[in-house]
Amino acid sequence: MKKLVFFCLVFFLFVSSVQAQEMPSIEDAQPTSTTEDSVLKTDLIWQKERLDQEIAAVKAIYQSQLENYLYHDKLYRIAYDQYQQLQTLVSIEDLNQKGKNLGVYRDDVLISYLDLLRLNLVATEGVELSLKTKFLTQLEATITYIKSHQENLKNLNDRDQISLSLATFTQDQKNVGRLAEGVLVLLSAGNLQMIYDKSLVLKKDIDVYLTEKGNLSLPAIDRASSETNRSLESAKLKLDSFWSEIIDRAEGNWNLANFYDDLPRTMNPIYVNLSQSISYLSELLSI
Amino acid sequence: MSLRNENSQANQTEFVDQAPFLDNKSSRIFSLGEIKKNKNLRPFYILSFSFVLLVAIFFLIITSRKQQVEEQVLNEVEENSALDPLSQRAYELREDLKDHDPTKQSLPFPQVDLEFNIN
Numbered sequence: 458m459k460k461l462v463f464f465c466l467v468f469f470l471f472v473s474s475v476q477a478q479e480m481p482s483i484e485d486a487q488p489t490s491t492t493e494d495s496v497l498k499t500d501l502i503w504q505k506e507r508l509d510q511e512i513a514a515v516k517a518i519y520q521s522q523l524e525n526y527l528y529h530d531k532l533y534r535i536a537y538d539q540y541q542q543l544q545t546l547v548s549i550e551d552l553n554q555k556g557k558n559l560g561v562y563r564d565d566v567l568i569s570y571l572d573l574l575r576l577n578l579v580a581t582e583g584v585e586l587s588l589k590t591k592f593l594t595q596l597e598a599t600i601t602y603i604k605s606h607q608e609n610l611k612n613l614n615d616r617d618q619i620s621l622s623l624a625t626f627t628q629d630q631k632n633v634g635r636l637a638e639g640v641l642v643l644l645s646a647g648n649l650q651m652i653y654d655k656s657l658v659l660k661k662d663i664d665v666y667l668t669e670k671g672n673l674s675l676p677a678i679d680r681a682s683s684e685t686n687r688s689l690e691s692a693k694l695k696l697d698s699f700w701s702e703i704i705d706r707a708e709g710n711w712n713l714a715n716f717y718d719d720l721p722r723t724m725n726p727i728y729v730n731l732s733q734s735i736s737y738l739s740e741l742l743s744i
Numbered sequence: 745m746s747l748r749n750e751n752s753q754a755n756q757t758e759f760v761d762q763a764p765f766l767d768n769k770s771s772r773i774f775s776l777g778e779i780k781k782n783k784n785l786r787p788f789y790i791l792s793f794s795f796v797l798l799v800a801i802f803f804l805i806i807t808s809r810k811q812q813v814e815e816q817v818l819n820e821v822e823e824n825s826a827l828d829p830l831s832q833r834a835y836e837l838r839e840d841l842k843d844h845d846p847t848k849q850s851l852p853f854p855q856v857d858l859e860f861n862i863n
């Protein structure tokens with residue numbers, strides 16, 4: 458009797474292991490297009506991850522360079538005050554050195570900051586392509602100029618030449634702040650556009666999910682879905698209006714930077730609309 | 745008033761003053777020795793066994809309730825597993841939106857002096 462029970466147990470164990478081995482063969486029969494799509498998505502995800510890593514690395518460098526600049530700025534101010542009071546050869550030489558060093562460190566900070574803006578602009582998907590290309594070109598040209606200025610300044614020793622180099626920089630780059638503001642306007646609008654685009658895709662996926670469950674035809678869910686669509690449509694209209702205004706005004710120089718001071722007031726309605734749409738999407742999932 | 749054992753009154757050689765004031769018995773609440781003297785221990789065994797049984801049943805009830813709660817939580821997690829990818833995306837969108845609040849500037853222009861010179 459015991460042997461019979463033992464034999465039955467072994468037999469059933471053997472049968473169950475054979476069935477488990479058969480399962481993977483069914484799952485292997487997948488269409489090849491899904492594999493290609495997943496490879497493409499993997500590449501995009503990898504590129505985005507690499508960009509995010511690069512942005513994080515440049516941001517860390519920028520912050521340390523900014524701290525270094527602020528420290529040398531204090532040394533420069535002290536040297537300048539001493540030069541003003543003492544007017545000795547030592548104070549003049551000290552001011553030359555501190556001024557030259559400060560110019561080099563300022564260039565470091567500006568190069569890192571503009572590179573950070575450039576990387577963020579590349580990574581932001583919602584920016585209109587012609588504007589993105591225009592501002593990327595301007596950023597790269599400015600970075601090249603500042604690098605060249607920095608290399609030149611490092612090699613100067615004469616007081617008059619150092620002074621001339623610093624004055625030339627002041628003249629040539631007086632609008633670098635405006636360039637940065639224009640890029641920041643683009644980044645702000647582009648990020649909200651990207652969030653809207655993802656919300657739209659999520660809404661479609663939620664509709665598919667609710668249809669499969671058989672819930673989309675229910676009156677309450679249908680009304681909720683329509684309300685969500687209305688909210689998303691409202692956000693789209695505001696975004697489209699903003700982009701058309703930006704494109705019109707970007708024809709002139711630095712007009713895009715004029716949006717910067719008013720950015721919170723201009724973008725806030727779009728932000729509030731998107732916030733409402735995302736809340737509706739979360740509620741749809743929990744109904 | 746002190747209680748005097750009736751047996752002590754049979755001791756004729758001891759005077760009242762010399763007799764112990766109080767009965768010199770053990771004042772402990774529970775004395776195993778006293779119990780062992782009693783030959784009928786069956787009620788004691790039954791009571792102690794019943795007490796142990798009640799404590800064991802009590803612990804079993806508590807542990808079974810905890811298992812029921814854990815099973816309920818597991819069932820809820822399984823029910824929500826189908827929604828997780830969509831809910832996760834909605835959550836990530838909400839977090840992305842918070843990161844890009846237009847009233848907060850994450851990359852302001854650095855505080856550098858563009859006009860300083862050594863003259």
